[in-house]
Amino acid sequence: MVVWDEENVVHLLKRAGFGPKPSDTKKFLKRGHALSVEILVGQKPSKAKGPGKAVNDKAELRKLTGWWAKRMEKQNTRRLQEKMVLFWHDHFSTQFSVVKNVRRMSYQNRTFRQFGLGxxxxxxxxxxxxxxxxxxxxxxxxxxxxxxxxxxxxxxxxxxxxxxxxxxxxxxxxxxxxxxxxxxxxxxxxxxxxxxxxxxxxxxxxxxxxxxxxxxxxxxxxxxxxxxxxxxxxxxxxxxxxxxxxxxxxxxxxxxxxxxxxxxxxxxxxxxxxxxxxxxxxxxxxxxxVISDLLRDMLLHEEFYSAAAKASTVKNPCEFLFGSMRALEAKSKHTNTAIALEDMGMELFEPPSVNGWSNGLPWLSSGQMLARFEVGQAIAAGRDKNLVLLKPSKIIPKNATTADEIVDEILHRLGVANITPAGTRTALIDYFEGETDFESETVIETKVRGVIALALQIPEAHIH
Amino acid sequence: MNISRRRLLQGGAVTGATMAIPGPLQRALFGSRPARAAGPTNPCLVMVQLEGGMDGLNTVVPVDDVGIHLQRTAYENARSSIELSLADLAGTHIGTDPVKGNTLALHPALADVKTLFDLGKVAVIQGVAYPNQNLSHFRSEDIWFSAEPVLPFSDGWFGRYLDSYYSSSDLVTVDVDSTLSKMFLCQLGCNVLAMKKLSQFELPDDDLHPDPVAKKTALETIYGVEADPGATTGLQNTVGVSGDVLIGKIDEYAAISTNWGSNLESVGGSIAKRLLEVSSIIRHDAVSGTPVGAKYFHVRQGGYDTHTNEGATTGRLANLFDDLGPALKAFYDDLQDVNTEAGSNVSDDVLVVLFSEFGRRVAENGGGGTDHGSASVMFAIGDCVNGGIYGEMPDIASPDSKGNLVHHTDFRQVYASIIDNWLQSPGDHLPLLPGAPWPTIPFL
Incomplete structure (x- = not known):
């Protein structure tokens, strides 16, 4: 029997989707384990297809990537379906640089959406x-x-x-x-x-x-x-x-x-x-x-919620980017998302080989870790509507008076409060407090964004 | 260098003497050459991976029949649209097969490698593979990366080397790629930088942090905590440690210039860009007072899986070689320039080795290409190399039951030669390579 608490809900939503918004956690907590899983695995096939001209043009491909990114970031009921589109793209790895035709890639992407749970x-x-x-x-x-x-x-x-x-x-x-x-x-x-x-x-x-x-x-x-x-x-x-x-x-x-x-x-x-x-x-x-049968049994299994299954693997760049956005209630038109994902090593429609991406620790190679720092910073800056728009006023608790409250809210939203070492939390608080002028709202906002940027650079933000 | 661990691994029973005498077969295959007078002072190794399975038979090609060795005839019988004609090969003859006596030539797009060969800087090692060839790219790569052809992949052969001679705080290895090659995976947590460009090497700069020093201090503090086994365990700690090492190295690597007039700048293709990162690091360490200490490198050129449109003088293989040949030559020239700039023979310390997971089928397939094969050819390049042709070309007319060339040289002999005759001393490959002892090949 799996205890249906916040920790397990967050765990499920991070894995079987792209992470929870704060409101998701509450909803799925109320639904209970079995119903939560059923909502995720029980989605009907979707024939949704992104833009795809029959051309060999990277700009057109990025439109397709942007369309898909929007679905990955926004989908609520179909979140596992989109996660499975990503899984099958990794499994049946196919490279645009060889295919050279955006329409064919968009058709394949639809195939994974339509048949990926069947x-x-x-x-x-x-x-x-x-x-x-x-x-x-x-x-x-x-x-x-x-x-x-x-x-x-x-x-x-x-x-x-x-x-x-x-x-x-x-x-x-x-x-x-x-x-x-x-x-x-x-x-x-x-x-x-x-x-x-x-x-x-x-x-x-x-x-x-x-x-x-x-x-x-x-x-x-x-x-x-x-x-x-x-x-x-x-x-x-x-x-x-x-x-x-x-x-x-x-x-x-x-x-x-x-x-x-x-x-x-x-x-x-x-x-x-x-x-x-x-x-x-x-x-x-x-x-x-039937693949949804397998997914259901996996997501209902006690071992899926064991200590061994938590903080046990590195998020892929989609999980990191979309998960952070959802947790911080950020928005995007996703026209620049393809580039951010590429920087972090996950160029969609261009896996490194027919064997797909190397998941797990390889995501955090030195160059890619620095790229994630950069993306974390861009999320926190939140001023590019094509990548991320973020309003700290949505995040800071209304009656917050201390740095502790603000840091804790950010760590809680990211779903890492329970695993972040005390020393890391203290360093974030010290960073926030290393400022004298708290009268200016602009200064406070900048400081909150700075803390968010750092919080997106701690190891806990990149594993789940 | 971690001396104590090295001694531990060598044990008492194993000495270099085991490896000193090549058998008669080895002499027949490889001849005997004088050993280098003295080892390198600071041996660097650049492993160049030609990903996808390079067609060795269109890389080093027979141009005649000699006695019973009808290699040219067999080659022409097996290949049509991808056949390199005698005229195509007229400018790139490199000598004769040491055993069979056939004249051999490089693919014409490798004219730059022929130039280096003529200078005595290139060893061509023929007929290399491993037993019971698995025709899967990924299984075969795992075997090359691990030097273990039987058991499933567990760690990399070079990762074991790093484990034996370095500690986890040493950072001596750079993979010029977005992720780390499995050849570097190790048991003891060695650290390897993996990055496509040195220009990536900086912390993000943004006006979110009016005080960048405060930000860097916070990040250093955080990763100091995260790397502390008292504060974190498991994956959290692993990420913490690698981030801690990375942040500690950022300023050093950010100081390396790639804009110093490298010969590689004028060469097209991704392999030149990646080799530029390597030559820039080597140059930096040779000419600046603050070396980063990186000595071992891996670079990759993809695209050798030529199932279709492999071509002869034009086509996919020629295109790849058009990038590769000039890049290798420019890299060599860079090292000569660094010699001048540094006032020392830096180039004597740099060995470049080319490998691919397998060769390709002898017979051409229906798509103007070749399917996955077995034995292929390796190259070693550098001022440290005893140039020449080593080993014999497998008998083209007598492939195995799958139509693939039969190898005579195990790839671990090449690795053993690198470990014993380049990085360390004779016999030192014994604890590192499954199946040891391996006879070495005198290309170093």
Missing amino acids: DMRTLLWEVTRDAAMLDFLDGDKNKKNSLNENYGRELLELFVLGVFSFDGSEENYTQDDVIATTRATTGFRIDRNKDVGYFDPGRFDDGAKTIFAGKPFEATGNLGVEDGNGALLPPATNILDVLFTHTDSSGNLTMPRFIGKKLWEYFAYPNPSATLIDEITVNFRANGY
């Missing part, structure tokens, strides 16, 4: 025929008698199975399996007028293939994904479903453990036990691999 099979199919992905991993060049292994390999390695079994003792597939997967995913093309993918049976390698030869889950057939009319082929011989049948030598299904672990590490902490992952994937495995 079943794995559909999501994977949509990704397999996604124009940006076909372009990025050369799926459109992979055809009968002229194979290109790029997508087939990443499908096994990064998207569905992983190189090793959960405990690292077995390799999940061989080069022969890569080739079988590559042959099975031949035939997809891009309609260059519409910027959408489609299946061309004439390019499909229809020959018999065997994958996972000699294993209990060996499959033979043409293993194709679609028929010629845009419909999925039956599970028994569809390569996507065949991959889901893969197990380790003890019979544990590989995909649920792979995706379950990745979600747990993204939302909770690194290196979870197999037992834990098996627990949070019970319903996922039983009912057709």
